[in-house]
Amino acid sequence: VVKITAPRDPDRAAIRRIVAAAFGRDDEADIVEGVRAEGAILVELAAWKTPRRMVGHVLFTRMRCPDPRRRIAALGPVAVTPTVQRLGVGQALCRRGIDLCRALGAEAVVVLGHPDYYPRFGFSAEAVRMIESPFSGNPAFMALALKPGALDEPLKLDYPAAFG
Numbered sequence: 001v002v003k004i005t006a007p008r009d010p011d012r013a014a015i016r017r018i019v020a021a022a023f024g025r026d027d028e029a030d031i032v033e034g035v036r037a038e039g040a041i042l043v044e045l046a047a048w049k050t051p052r053r054m055v056g057h058v059l060f061t062r063m064r065c066p067d068p069r070r071r072i073a074a075l076g077p078v079a080v081t082p083t084v085q086r087l088g089v090g091q092a093l094c095r096r097g098i099d100l101c102r103a104l105g106a107e108a109v110v111v112l113g114h115p116d117y118y119p120r121f122g123f124s125a126e127a128v129r130m131i132e133s134p135f136s137g138n139p140a141f142m143a144l145a146l147k148p149g150a151l152d153e154p155l156k157l158d159y160p161a162a163f164g
């Protein structure tokens, strides 16, 4: 059981540690900081084992989708401290984050992630068929419509520069 909160400025070092430890490299931690620097964060959550021990983190980025105008979020990276993986922390972070995106008016969420992990939240590769993005055609590229029909017409999605 973990507590999930929105992280605060002093938590940034812990976020960097957890994301880098989970992925075994710095790239994803750099993405988190880059999205933050661009002001493109829609939802960010941290999971706490104790009030001082952060064990997980998830980011949802506000995407640019001007034509047709859609409010779309991108999930990721999601990271759980290696010693605490496979205990439900990642799922709790993703579920809570998706709920918050919906509450904030997001019409859909996209993800570039493991095709075995994200379908449990409703993501599918079929849902991205109308989306033109740098990741189109990649089986790891999946989406979840939060509003019926949100992904039923062609749309072009721009990732923030932080995603490289």
Ligand SMILES: CC(C)(COP(=O)(O)OP(=O)(O)OC[C@H]1O[C@@H](n2cnc3c(N)ncnc32)[C@H](O)[C@@H]1OP(=O)(O)O)[C@@H](O)C(=O)NCCC(=O)NCCS
Pocket (backbone or CB within 6 Å): 022, 023, 076, 077, 078, 079, 080, 081, 084, 085, 086, 087, 088, 089, 090, 091, 092, 112, 113, 114, 116, 117
């Ligand atoms: C992926 C990650 C966020 C999942 O969070 P978690 O808290 O460990 O996982 P949960 O307990 O929520 O879910 C467990 C299920 O996820 C799947 N899963 C978790 N880690 C997995 C992995 N490394 N490979 C494949 N499936 C995995 C399994 O289906 C697992 O179910 P099982 O334990 O019954 O086999 C976490 O393991 C992590 O930080 N991994 C390293 C970084 C990463 O790859 N992030 C995702 C990028 S798309």
